[in-house]
Amino acid sequence: MLRNQLRPAIVITALLIVITGLIYPGIVTAIAQLVFPAQANGSLVAANGQTVGSSLIGQSFSQPYYFHPRPSAAGSGYVGDSSSGTNKGPTDRKLADTLIAQAVDSAVKNEGAEKGHIPSDMVTSSASGLDPEISPANAALQVARVARARSVPPERVQALVAAHTEGRQLGFLGEPRVNVLELNLALDSVVAPPKADHK
Secondary structure, X not given: OHHHXXXXXXXXXXXXXXXXXXXXXXXXXXHHHHHOHHHHOOOEEXXXXXXXXXXXXXXXXXXXXXXXXXXXXXXXXXXXXXXXOOOOOOOOHHHHHHHHHHHHHHHHHHHOOOOOOOOHXXXXXXXXXXXXXXXXXXXXXXXXXXXXXXXXXXXXXXXXXXXXXXXXXXXXXXOOEEEHXXXXXXXXXXXXXXXXXXX
């Protein structure tokens, strides 16, 4: 009797393993590669024939001649397996007194920003800590620094920001945004950075 119950259980388990572990993922992967190949392969961004990152994950840019991303909450920078938020709310004293205060002071010093008029994404990380995009207001505050560091007119840099500003998805979802990696690569292609070997 046990043998009669064991055999169908093993056959069904093996069949489900083949269907859900091989056939279904294979079909989904094939469709994704045909319909959305770039997204299926990680939305990778290439420059000079080399992969330099993904448009979906932020990267650390700290030099003055690059646009800077949102702060990363991940302890080791913008690494996918370190994705996390700070889990601090707007009423958290440590967030307000230390983390945000330091970021605000940095924005005032480096960007010439005015306290009380600093975009929130310039001083706070996203929920994942890996956001690849910044707001147009954040990018606009960085234009003067980037233009000064590259010795070009601010209007030229501002034109690049405008060209790389994406609107709301479907016209009403989300907020306008600028992908930092793509903007910095476009900037490099137009005006060489002072040290082209550093990112």
